[in-house]
Amino acid sequence: MTSENVSNTMANIDEMMYSCGVEILHPGGLEKTFEMANDCKINKDSNVLDIGSGKGITAIHIAQKYGCNIIGVDMSSNMVEYAKQAVSKKKLSEKISFMNLDAQKLPFDDNSFDVVFAECSTVLMDKERAFREFIRVTKPGGYVADLEMSWQKVPDKKAVDKAFEIWGGFSTKTFDEWRDFYIKMGLTDIKINNFSDKMQNMEMLYIKTLGITGILKMSWYMLINKSLRRGMIEYNNFFKDSKDYIGYGYFVGRKE
Incomplete structure (x- = not known):
């Protein structure tokens, strides 16, 4: 199976999970999403960019809880269309909009957003290229936040x-490497929340x-679907094979 086919299969698995009733695919669920939002000081006046917005679930919950304005971006046109329909049903179209585009080439002006918010997406990107864009569109004093699967220790x-191979280009960092990366990118007031222990309950939660x-x-x-x-x-x-290495956490930094 080629890398592209594997990547498509994993994307199809995510879509299958969503269609079967799973809203949040990462450990910790909405609890950790809201904790990250709180660390970014999101409030009703915030303009938020949601990277890899998927079916719009995170954007909807954030807008409902904090009353902020959100633009979600995703590479999948199917996900964007689903997200638009979901927002329309929730009557949140005045607060949330979605765009089908590459998060590594954002069409927004410099200093446009108070918060750039990503979940489980930048591990599939060129991180330096992506974060340069995230930081560019963030206002001075604003926050860049990323929740990702990470290595608990240096993996073999x-x-x-x-x-x-499985995720068609996935690469991540240890928690210390994420901290060093945020510093390298010029972000300050860095906070790391390691909630790898939540992975033990993922199967039961699903x-x-x-x-x-x-x-x-x-x-x-x-x-009915072999792939x-x-x-x-x-x-x-x-x-199962990598349980000693795999962890989850989020990382928040502020643009000076």
Whole structure:
């Protein structure tokens, strides 16, 4: 299976999980999303850019909780269309909008946003290129925040290569490396929240969220779709084999 096919399969797995009832795919769920938002001082006057906005779930919850204005950007036109429909149903179109574009080439003016907010997306990008854009469009004194799967310790080559293969170009950093990267990019007041312990409860959380109907629906998808079934096996084996390395956390820095 080529890298492109693997990447497409993993994207399809995410879409399958969403369609079966899982809203938040990362450990810690909305609790950690809101903690990161609080560390960014998001309030009703904030203009927020949501990177890799997917189906708009994070943007909707953030707008509902804080009353801020949000623009979400995503490379997937399907995700953007779904997000627009979801926002319309929630009657939040005056607060939230979505654009289908590359987050590494943002069309916004310098110093446009109070907060640039990313979840589980920059590990698939050229990080320096992406963060230069994130920082460029952030107002002085504003925040750049990123929640990502990270290495708890320096991984062996097998884990790095397997992660790169499964996610079609995935690469991440240890928590210390993320801190050094934020410093290198010129961000200050850096805060790191390591919640790797939440990964232990991911499977049970998914089961609880899906319920019987969602589990049956997911089982049916995998029964009729060989690539999804193979992708899920690869995904689960990777997490099992690399459990000593894989962690999750978020990183917040302020633009001077």
